[in-house]
Amino acid sequence: MSTLSQPFFPHVLLGAYLLGVLGDDEERTFTEHLAACSTCQRDLDAAQHLPQLLSLTDGANPSEDGRRQP
C-alpha cells in the first residue's frame, strides 16, 4: 500500500472544504495536506476574508450624508 502524497487531489478539496461539504475522509485528507501546503494555507486565508469584505461593504452606511438635521 502506497501513501505517496497525491500531487493535486488535496488542492481541489479547498473549495469543498470552504463550503463544508467534505466527507470525513476527505476533510482529514485535506486538513493533513493543508498543514503542509503553504499554497492552500494562503488560498484558504484569502478565501476566508471574502465574506468579511462582503459584510463590510454591506455594512457601509451611505445615509449619513443624506440624513436630515432637525
Ligand SMILES: [Zn+2]
Ligand atoms: Zn495544497
